Amino acid sequence: MVRTLIFIFVLLICLFTPERGEAERDSLNIEEAGYYEFTDLYPPFPENVEVRKLLKEIIFAPAVEAMRASQGVFVQKNFNNRVLFQVKRQNGAFYLLFTNEENYSFPLYSRGSYIIKRSLEDGSLLQIKIFLRNHPECFLRIFPRNDRSSMDVYLYGYPVYQNINLPISLQEITTSPFNLLKRMSKNSVDWSLIFSPEAEQYKEVRLMAEKIRGKLPELRDADDGAMNQNGEYVLIEDLSIQESGGFNCSGFAKWIVDGIYYLKNGRYLPIERLKDKNYSTRGHRWSERYEDSRDPYFGLDWTRNLSLSLLETESESKALIDPEVADVREVPFFDYIEDVGYPVE
Secondary structure (H helix, E strand, O other): OOHHHHHHHHHHHHOOOOOOOOHHHHHHHHHHHOOOOOOOOOOOOOOOHHHHHHHHHHOOOHHHHHOOOOOEEOOOOOOOOOEEEEEEOOOOOOEEEEEOOOOOOOOOOOOEEEEEEEEEOOOOEEHHHHOOOOOOOOOEEEEEOOOOEEEEEEEOOOOEEEEEEOOOOOOHHHHHOOOHHHHHHOOOHHHHHOOOOOHHHHHHHHHHHHHHHHHHHOOOOOEEEEOOOOOOOEEOOOOEOOOOOOEEEEHHOOOOOOOOHHHHHHOOOOOHHHOOHHHHHOOOOOOOHOOOOOOOOOHHHHHHHHHHHHHHHOOOOOOOOOOOOOOOOEEOOEOOEEOOOOOOO
16 A cells, blocks of 8 residues: 555656756756766767866956966877867957867867857857868857857858757857767757768778879860760760860760779760750750750750669669659758759859
8 A cells, every 4th residue: 555655656746747858958967967978989070078178267267367378288088089279369359279189280170179269358258169070161150149059050161050049058068068069959950961971881982082083183174075985085076086185074974984884894985875865854945946056955964874874784674764863853951953953163
């Protein structure tokens, strides 16, 4: 009987005690939990939260005192990386830099590095910048928004996410692990798209890109230039032999595909097939009048025919008839335009 009453009492407490929201729990537990609760076994990049916690008094010190802080390199206990701390002054603000070591140096934009910006006038926190990759244009910025924060995410200078609300203040973020930000924004930011997959997953693509890049100095430009199935430099329009020996953009794309096609077939792609026009899958009545005079969809037809040629090499049927079968119509952060592709700068 007593056990039954105790059980009912505990059950009533559980039912009628209001739960803290996830955002509230995160905010309350940051300090008491330290960084362990919110740090994955394999963080997306080297963490420097230990050093930021260690120098917390400097981060929040009066401006004059904070700017006098000494530069130093710190060795973390729980993360296998060193961190350079320094203070810089520029344009009405001063910056507290926590820079992670990369290859025995401390580049400003190394992965996981934090830049905390404060006002020279009143010492207030203005912004936190965190580099996501070893690239100066891959970062996120966090701004104060009353007692909370707002985050923008940039990849190679392009804003992929903007005005993401974070339920904690900028002050709390300064000494919190990065994975806390991931956790709080997981419903708004697809972090799997922000951080590269394991290198092994795209090793072959990376190796191919490196080899192509090494060959670029040997290639020459030539209007209407491409290579025929015999490896001769010709003009795409009439297949006559070139004098200069080079590629235009279409010929360069064919040269890339030829490198794959040759391994499978022992020869290069014939140009005639690539010039086929796929009338049924692109264009409209307004463009029909220009098909012969301007060939407005040459690039689209050429690219689709290159893709079809490779797919047919892999296919048992050897008769793929849908020119759009290899179209890439979904790319994160970009909108596909029919018969055009994606806007690029």
